[in-house]
Amino acid sequence: MIVRAAPDPDQAEQVRNCGEDELLDAVIPFSSVILLGVVVAVEDRYAIRVTRESLTNACNGGTTLSKLALMIETLKTDDQNRVV
Numbered sequence: 001m002i003v004r005a006a007p008d009p010d011q012a013e014q015v016r017n018c019g020e021d022e023l024l025d026a027v028i029p030f031s032s033v034i035l036l037g038v039v040v041a042v043e044d045r046y047a048i049r050v051t052r053e054s055l056t057n058a059c060n061g062g063t064t065l066s067k068l069a070l071m072i073e074t075l076k077t078d079d080q081n082r083v084v
Contacts, residue, residue, distance in 0.1 A: 001045070002028075002068075005037030015065070023062040035063060048075045 002024075006012035012028050024031040039050045050071070058071040 001041050002034060002038055005041040006034045007037065018065070020066040020069075021064050023064060025062060031063065035059070038068065042072055042075075046072065046076060048072075048079045050075065 002015045003009050003012045006028075007030075011030070012034055014027050015024065018024070018027040024035070028034060039055065042048065043050055054071050054075055058067045
């Protein structure tokens, strides 16, 4: 999803080989711009709203694949548990 959401997929391609706890800033250039594309893709694919709080938590101390995965899982669970 990160590679497809990137403005330049070739530059983001390195994320395919990084460790799940490796800081994305160290792996791909312009990771903050790419992260915004990921937020849009997550909202589109999973039909969940990425909150400022969840994004802050995912980025606190540096963004990693495991933090992004946790953010998505938490938001999906929260969305499923929401009473309408």
